Amino acid sequence: MVFNWKEYLNLAQYLQGKPDASYSEESARRASVSRAYYAAFCFARNYAHDKYGRDKRMKSRKSEHTDLRDYYIVLGTVNRKLGDIADNLDELRQWRNFCDYDDDVMQNIDDLANNALDNAREIINALED
Secondary structure, eight states: OOOOTTHHHHHHHHHTTOTTOOOOHHHHHHHHHHHHHHHHHHHHHHHHHHHHOOOSSOSOGGGHHHHHHHHHHHHHTTOHHHHHHHHHHHHHHHHHHHHHHOSSOSSOHHHHHHHHHHHHHHHHHHHHO
């Protein structure tokens, strides 16, 4: 079934505190995947800035996500844990792209949302240690 993109507006209204908004579980799961990615991405971006002095803003926002992943790949040559972060960010971004752009998500949306939350937690926990 093709996703009804208008449901994101309903979910946004609910999140804004409008209790009369109605949305599907799919729209909530898609939003969950997207927010999990951005939680991990921004946490990893800020960690790289605070710990290693990496500039938070890249010259081209289009490549900012790829640049951060590549930065962690380089760090992973010294510390394997940081290389794993690159892999998890890449996977999360792919899932986020499915949820944010594709009419049909080819995976079970519940499993995808759970996996995204697990990956985001792994990234954040690894950087907090």
